[in-house]
Amino acid sequence: MARLTAEKVFNSKQPLLVRRAFSAAGRTFHPGDLFRWDRIAVSLRRTKLMFDAGMLMHSDQEIDIEAEQTELQTTEVQQTEKITPPPADNSDLDVDSLVVLQAIAQREGAVLKTTKAAQRQSIVDRRRG
Secondary structure, eight states: OOOOOOOOOOOTTSOEEESSOEEETTEEEOTTOEEOTTTTTOOHHHHHHHHHTTSEEEGGGHHHHHHHHHHHHHHHHHHHHHOOOOOTTOGGGOOSOHHHHHHHHHHHTOOOOSSHHHHHHHHHHHHHO
């Protein structure tokens, strides 16, 4: 789906809002936060690059961020509907790939480990609560 958007022009005198979450100058910024580039020692050049990359926006473009957040929430709901609960007997952990086990761990919120046995145990512990 293509969107027609007005061309965005960077103006250093207008206040900037965070459009996408990122870290800069030792801080983490979330969508909607005010980005005071001049107070946190971020150069004008880097700020313009961040604006051009879509990480920042001017306050009059606030409508865009609300539409994007609604779109992300809709996508998250669709993704959570597709997830099936893990089998009670942990038969899905009988794979011989650490990468697959780590993907299961990330999906279920378990701690990542570096060996297959430890990763299986971490997932089982997470499932037990």
